[in-house]
Amino acid sequence: MSAENAIWASLPVPAFLIDAGDRIVDVNSAAEGFLNLSRKAVLGQPVWDQLAIDAPIEPAFERARAQGTPLFVNDIDVGSGNRAPLQCAIQIAPLIGSPGVMMMLLSPRELAGRMTQSHSVKSAAQSAIGMAEMLAHEIKNPLAGITGAAQLLSMNLAAEDLELTDLIVAESRRIVKLLEQVEQFGNLSVPDFKPVNIHDVLDRARRSALLGFGAHMKIIEDYDPSLPLAYGDPDQLLQVVLNLLKNASEAAPGGGTIRLHTYFEHSFRLRRNDGSGHSLPLQVEVIDDGPGLPEEIRADIFDPFVSGRENGTGLGLALVSKIISDHDGWIAVDSVPGRTVFRLSLPRVPKQSGEKESN
């Protein structure tokens, strides 16, 4: 492989070469992953048919081509086929030596956000959770005493005062429930890694959701039957999917549709700050058609105690995020009213030693 070809193939962001007629001349493997299409399938195709860009950049693109200058566009939504749009930065530059041909690089913002997310989850959230766990333990005993005392009091009260003791009992119960959820974090052990059929996990979650909190929802399975086994802890992954289904169901009290979508994206890799990286090719999406994330909290939903619901404890997604990060996986969210996608990216079962990793 020539150095040029190697550079092209190694570019970690989707890259496109576009000819003077706006047709795709070449794509790198990250672009194949982004489009979810093979290079062969897109060569010669009009580029603006393959990429849905939610802003009129074509005139600026034409100008850049005419003047032979680069063009940078930040924070623009780029979609393709049936995938949810991702916020990207776009860099376009004329290809030296090939008049009219432009090179375009997409840098999904999400990828940058990803790095910091798993770090903050492991550090900041962790200490908040440690503190909360300790408090949970300390508060539960006196609270049981308060509840008991209120119940004793209520025996001698007139009807109009009963309301007050009932309030004490009900609120105490709510706090106990919250504390129990906090304690779940403490009980979370390191994942017991084994080969997991993700579709079995999704089926279990789906059935249990339909019997309980999700009885008012329609849950559609949209599985890639050739998906290889994931490497993880089936019980913890079940907890993750249940939490996502629960949130989607609670966001749509009047009913709605949830799609469980799995697919393989072999080019998906997580790169860490220290330069190490590993492949997370299994993608699991939980997609709902509800109202979307509340604007005020959308940047913080993975933090503990952030909730947009009146009775929410805000621990569901913090737990999800902790489990996924313990799996060395990734979670990303994309949400607009009518379409909210939580995407889990998970590792596959490690290959036998001796076998070479492709990609």
Ligand SMILES: Nc1ncnc2c1ncn2[C@@H]1O[C@H](COP(=O)(O)OP(=O)(O)OP(=O)(O)O)[C@@H](O)[C@H]1O
């Ligand atoms: N699919 C979704 N659609 C709309 N909003 C969502 C969705 N998933 C999460 N959210 C928002 O994110 C918030 C945080 O979710 P999280 O699961 O962490 O906490 P919670 O559901 O409020 O409480 P808990 O899960 O502890 O009972 C929710 O309160 C809700 O506002």
Ligand SMILES: [Mg+2]
């Ligand atoms: Mg929740």
